Amino acid sequence: MASDRPRTSIRAWRPSVPGIAEVFHAHFTDHAYPAHTHDTWDLMILDDGSVDFALDRRRHGAAGGAGVLLLPPGVPHDGRTVTASGFRKRNLYLDASVLPHRLAGRAVDTPVLNDGLLRRRIDQLHAALVHAGDGFEAESRLSFIRERLHVHLAALHPRTPGREANRLATELRQLLDSRTHKGLSLREAAATLHAHPTHLIRCFKQTYGLPPHAYLTGKRIEHARRLLLAGHRPAEVAATVGFHDQAHLNRHFTRHVGTTPARYQLKTDGAL
Known part of the structure; x- marks a missing residue:
């Protein structure tokens, strides 16, 4: 019987990926969030259903399968379901190393981002986070999400690989070859090669045709x-x-x- 089905399902964990304080997956049918704040950024995608929420006393709505919700730290917000079937959502709680708090004000007016590329990248990151051991891939995917959010909030656009691409790609490949068993983090690779993480990945993919995490797995x-x-x-x-x-x-x-x-x-x- 429908009444016997669970009305709420939740899964939450803290991954070993710098910048992500918590991953939260949930299905709610009748839960309503009271007004509250977070110390972190709340980056959410809906897989099904619709939500109505207030952010800084202004009401907004979002439906599954389309936009991305970005709720800034320190700003009061609530949330509730719109339909009887509820909603399914996946949240990433991101700390200031991903987005600085100074950008919070710019996120208040437009908390729903209609960005299909960003949504796909968030979905791919969640898929990587579900499996233990895919930290290098997850860190790489987070770096592109961070970059995309900075495009929205700070109008900072990514740099295109130039003449340095082959050199950086070769150096990263040598580093990966020397650390095949032990592995390494994207942050460590970027610091060692003195390159921005997303730029480093773009240089590698341009040169070798696949991202560094896929090369390491191969x-x-x-x-x-x-x-x-x-x-x-x-x-x-x-x-x-x-x-x-x-x-x-x-x-x-x-x-x-x-x-x-x-x-x-x-x-x-x-x-x-």
Whole structure:
């Protein structure tokens, strides 16, 4: 019966990604937020349903599948569902390292951003955050979200890779090759190579045709295949090549090779 279904579902966690204080996924049917404030920025997308909310005593509305909601820190806001079916939402609570508090005033007048590219990037980030071990990808995707938000709030536009692109890409590739197992953060790579994170990613993708997190995953899969063919157990391989755990290896290996590590090991005779 419909009345037996749960009226609320919530999942919340703090990822190991600098700048993200909390990830919050929820389905509400009858919950209404009282007026409150946050110390962080609240970046939200709706997957289904509609919401009505007040920000700084002005009412706004948003529907799922379209815009992005950005609520600044320190500004009172509330929220409530519009329809009986409620709404499904995904929130990122971002600290001042992503957006400085001085930009809060510019976000008050237009908290709903009709930006399809930004929404897709937020959706991709949530997908990366769900899986432990994809921190480098999540950090990379957050850097592009930060850049896009700065375009909206501060009119700062990204720099196009120039003659330095091949040099930076080569240096980043060498750095990734030397850290295939241990890995590294985007922040560390940018500091080492003295480049802005998003500019560094753009240079790498322009030169090699894929983002650095995808390159690193591919290198690990390549190493994993060799170890599996040599008879090593998948759990051992996962730890050796730098995946978070066996489930992390299984997910990426299946996406790259078309089968799980265990089946790959059983069905191959070394002639692949």
